[in-house]
Amino acid sequence: MLYLELLIQGIVQGSIYALIALGLTLVYGLLRILHVAHAALFTLGGYIGVIVTNQSGSLVFAMFVAAILVGLVGMAIYKLAYEPLLNQPPFIALIASIALFIASEELFRIGFGPYGISYASQPLTGHLELFAGFRLKYAEILVIGMSIIILSILAYLSVNTRIGVAWRASVTDPSMARAFGVNIQNVRYMNFFIGSALAAIAGVLVALLNNFVEPTMGSVASYKALAIIVLGGLGNIRGTLLASMLLGVIEAFGTIYIGHLIDRDALAFGFLIIVLMIRPQGLLGVK
Amino acid sequence: MAYEITLMTTIAISILFALSLNFISGFCGQISLGHAAFLGTGAYTSALMTKASIPFLITLPVSALTAGILGFVIGLTSLRVRHDFLAITTMGAGFLFVGIIRQQDFFGGEIGISGIPATGLGRIGFMSLCLALAAAFALFSILIRGSWMGFVFSSIADNEDVTRILGINASAYKLIAFVIGTATAGVAGALYAHHFRFIGPDSFGFVESISVLAMVIVGGIGSVAGIVFSAALLSVMPLLFQFIDDYKLLLYSALLFAMMRFSPDGLAGLCVRTYRKLTGARA
Numbered sequence: 052m053l054y055l056e057l058l059i060q061g062i063v064q065g066s067i068y069a070l071i072a073l074g075l076t077l078v079y080g081l082l083r084i085l086h087v088a089h090a091a092l093f094t095l096g097g098y099i100g101v102i103v104t105n106q107s108g109s110l111v112f113a114m115f116v117a118a119i120l121v122g123l124v125g126m127a128i129y130k131l132a133y134e135p136l137l138n139q140p141p142f143i144a145l146i147a148s149i150a151l152f153i154a155s156e157e158l159f160r161i162g163f164g165p166y167g168i169s170y171a172s173q174p175l176t177g178h179l180e181l182f183a184g185f186r187l188k189y190a191e192i193l194v195i196g197m198s199i200i201i202l203s204i205l206a207y208l209s210v211n212t213r214i215g216v217a218w219r220a221s222v223t224d225p226s227m228a229r230a231f232g233v234n235i236q237n238v239r240y241m242n243f244f245i246g247s248a249l250a251a252i253a254g255v256l257v258a259l260l261n262n263f264v265e266p267t268m269g270s271v272a273s274y275k276a277l278a279i280i281v282l283g284g285l286g287n288i289r290g291t292l293l294a295s296m297l298l299g300v301i302e303a304f305g306t307i308y309i310g311h312l313i314d315r316d317a318l319a320f321g322f323l324i325i326v327l328m329i330r331p332q333g334l335l336g337v338k
Numbered sequence: 339m340a341y342e343i344t345l346m347t348t349i350a351i352s353i354l355f356a357l358s359l360n361f362i363s364g365f366c367g368q369i370s371l372g373h374a375a376f377l378g379t380g381a382y383t384s385a386l387m388t389k390a391s392i393p394f395l396i397t398l399p400v401s402a403l404t405a406g407i408l409g410f411v412i413g414l415t416s417l418r419v420r421h422d423f424l425a426i427t428t429m430g431a432g433f434l435f436v437g438i439i440r441q442q443d444f445f446g447g448e449i450g451i452s453g454i455p456a457t458g459l460g461r462i463g464f465m466s467l468c469l470a471l472a473a474a475f476a477l478f479s480i481l482i483r484g485s486w487m488g489f490v491f492s493s494i495a496d497n498e499d500v501t502r503i504l505g506i507n508a509s510a511y512k513l514i515a516f517v518i519g520t521a522t523a524g525v526a527g528a529l530y531a532h533h534f535r536f537i538g539p540d541s542f543g544f545v546e547s548i549s550v551l552a553m554v555i556v557g558g559i560g561s562v563a564g565i566v567f568s569a570a571l572l573s574v575m576p577l578l579f580q581f582i583d584d585y586k587l588l589l590y591s592a593l594l595f596a597m598m599r600f601s602p603d604g605l606a607g608l609c610v611r612t613y614r615k616l617t618g619a620r621a
Contacts, residue, residue, distance in 0.1 A: 085422055132599065139602045141422060142369045146555055147598035149548055150591045157588035274429065274544065281426040317437020320430035324415065327427055331418045 055185065057303045063191045063260070065299025066198035069292050070253035071272055072279040073202070074125075074246025076291040079280060080222040081242050083141055084133055087148040089250055090273030091155035092128075096121045096251025097264040098163060105171045114255050118248040125247025126240050152273060159266035167265030174259065190259045197256065201249065202292070218242065271316055278323045284333025294334055298322065343461050344533075345574060350468035351529045352573035356553040356565050357475050358522035363551070364560035365483065366515035367495025368416065369425045372432025373550050375412075376520040378542030379405040379435070380527025382445055385454045385537055394457040398528050405524020406517045413516030417509050432547050440539045450538025457532050468529050472566075475522055479562050491515060492560075556597050558606025568605055 071093055078086040096117045103113035132151060136144045178188045209215035220228040221238045229235050258264045279298055283290030298319055305318045313321060326334060359373045380401035387397040412431050419427050439445045446452075457464050482488050490511050493501045501508045531537050549572065557568030576586055601608045 079422075083422070085425070132595075135599065136602070142425070142555070143598050143602040145369075145425065146548075146552065147595055150552075150595035150598065153591035154588055154595060157585070157591065161584065161588070274433065277426055278430060281423060285422060312441055313434070313437040314440050315437075317434045317440075320433040320437070323430045324427060324434065327419055327423065328415055331423065333423075 057307065058300060059187065059191070061300030061303035062296065063194050063299070064302060065296035066194050067253050067257055067260075068272075068276065068279055068299055069202065069295035070198055070249045070256070072276045072283075072291050072295050073205075073288065074249045075276050076280040076283065076285070076288060077222075077242050077246045079285050080288075081225075081239060082133065082137065084136075084144045085141070085148065085277060086133075087145070087273050087277065088128060088132075088151040088155065089246070090269035090276065091152050092121050092125055092247045093250040093254040093257075093272055094155070094159060094264070094266070094269035095124065096254030097258040097268060098159065098168070098254075099251070100255030100258050101168055101170055101264050104174065110174045110255075110259070114252060117251040117255050121251035121254075122244040122248035125243040125250075128247075129239060129243040152269070156266050156270065163266065165266060167263055167268075169262050169264075170258075173262045190256075194256045194260065197252065201252070205245070214238075214241065275316065275319050278319050282323055282326055282333055284335045287333065287335050290333055290335030297334075340461065343465050345577070347461075347465045347468050347529075347533050349570045349573050350465070350472040351526055351533060352550075352553065353566050353569040354468070354472040354475055354529070355523060355526040356550055356557070356569035357472070357479055357562065358519045358526060359550050360554050360557075360560065360562070360565050361479065361482075361519035361522065362515050363554055364565070365479075365488065365491040365495065366512060367491075368512060368515065369421075369428075369551075370547075371425050371429035371544075371551065372412075372435070372547050373428075373519075373523060374542040374544075374546035375432045375435035376405045376409055376523035377527040377530060377546065377550075378439065378537075378539075379408050379520075380524030381531035381537045381542070382439070382451070382527075383524070384528035385451045385531040386445075388455050388457075388532070389451070389453075391455075394455075394459070394528075394532060398525055401524040401528035402521040403524075405527065406521030409516045409520025409523075410513065412520070413513045416516070417512060429544070429547070432542075432544055436539045436543050439542075446538070448539065450536060450541070451531075452536045454531055454535045454537070456535075464532070468533075471525065471529070476562055476566060483560075483562070487511070487514075495560075552594050556594065556604050558604030561604070561606035564604055564606030564609075 071089070074092075075086055075089045078084055078089070099117040099120055100110075100113045103116045104110050107113065128151070132147055133144060136147060176189070178186045179192065180186055209219055217228065217233040218238050218241065220231065221233055221235055225235055228238075254264075254268075257268065275298070279294045280291055282294035282298070283292070301322055302315055302318055306315050309318070355373075355377055358376075359370060362368050362370055362373075383401045383404045384394070384397040387400060388394055412428065415431075416424050416427060440448055459467060482491075490501070490506055490508075493504075493506070494508050494511060498508050530541075534541075553569040553572050554565055556572065557565035572590075575590065597604070601611075
């Protein structure tokens with residue numbers, strides 16, 4: 052029973068990781084930028100989710116508002132911060148991104164207070180009794196369900212629509228895509244919009260699970276999401292999803308069984324280093 | 339006077355630490371996001387030794403040795419990965435270091451090690467030692483940069499594949515850069531531990547790794563003079579900004595961002611461009 056519970060916990064955590072890391076890996080695939088500030092958008096999504104839910108009383112509405120607003124912020128970040136740095140060595144954009152991330156954490160702290168905020172009345176508090184004492188919280192079901200639905204829709208769109216094909220073409224070979232008449236600029240904007248919106252949804256879901264948002268909720272997520280996209284083989288979407296799930300499950304079990312030796316966050320990076328030593332291109336990366 | 343001595347010591351340690359990263363990232367082009375782990379290795383080695391009443395000066399070379407050995411191991415693993423993978427691997431090594439330290443009672447766990455004994459050199463003596471070590475390493479850096487080894491480093495930074503085609507064992511040189519850089523960071527760590535007399539896992543976390551990388555990049559990656567200046571500036575900046583206490587980190591990160599956005603080659607690049615503009619010379 053403990054195994055099953057840990058497994059479910061791992062899958063819930065893995066779904067959250069997947070939603071965050073997917074945006075990150077899309078940015079990397081397209082621009083070769085390690086977008087640390089992505090986690091700030093995750094935090095922003097959480098805050099907007101809680102505030103809008105408290106004001107309007109509707110979680111669904113709040114999730115839409117968070118996704119759209121944060122998507123727009125993501126596009127603005129690309130336009131103002133990354134576009135001028137595309138011709139610089141990659142670490143310049145990385146440091147700029149880290150600076151942006153620290154600055155936004157500070158802004159959250161100054162704007163909303165250091166102690167975080169909660170839902171006025173937490174939505175979806177019940178749970179489903181599956182069998183003999185085994186429970187699944189509604190919020191957990193929502194997290195797993197939403198991730199599966201959103202990722203499936205995205206996968207479908209990227210294969211079956213013009214813009215999806217243009218998007219994949221730009222990731223594979225930007226200059227060739229441009230030669231075939233793809234507007235790279237629009238693809239990048241869309242990329243940032245979708246990636247940031249996913250991070251915002253992840254933020255709202257985490258806020259729901261914990262009934263709490265705080266200025267630093269993105270910090271662990273940001274570095275761990277980097278580990279995940281590297282694990283998956285940078286820019287590789289399937290690898291990213293696999294790595295998210297694996298990491299979620301490994302953390303859930305590792306915290307119980309070897310938590311006294313190294314802490315939870317170090318576990319993720321230990322796993323990362325071991326995998327990279329065996330497969331330097333990541334789990335599903337191509338050399 | 340006491341305040342100035344403390345300030346000078348802090349600056350000297352920052353300069354030594356920043357220059358040690360510059361050896362790896364600036365000269366050899368290997369971006370490290372976990373350099374604070376080596377500062378930590380040196381600090382813990384030295385602190386545990388002096389607490390066992392071994393004289394401070396003996397702990398200095400030992401700290402360099404332990405940090406250098408760890409650097410050699412991390413360097414070996416880093417040979418397998420490049421560029422962004424390397425950045426993330428070193429970041430992982432940093433998190434692993436903190437994660438392990440945090441859980442071991444031997445290292446004081448979450449609480450850290452306090453009551454580290456004085457060095458016995460006196461405040462001024464200790465400050466002079468720090469300044470002398472920083473100056474010596476700056477000089478060493480400049481010498482190396484002009485030597486054959488320095489050319490190999492910058493050629494690796496430029497294009498590693500071409501370096502290999504020229505018949506140079508790039509892996510060996512990358513390891514040398516790693517070992518020298520991390521051993522020096524270990525010395526800086528020993529000084530750090532005996533300057534603040536308290537160390538804990540949070541002193542060597544990701545933020546510390548980023549601030550030292552910021553010093554190197556703001557100074558102008560590879561430029562010794564630029565880094566000495568920026569390390570001094572950035573390490574006193576939090577003290578200068580004390581009056582805006584609550585907005586300190588916000589201002590710091592905003593400056594860092596502005597630097598990357600408008601002058602990616604750092605203060606050194608900014609100075610060169612300003613000079614050219616003033617004298618009307620063409621680049």
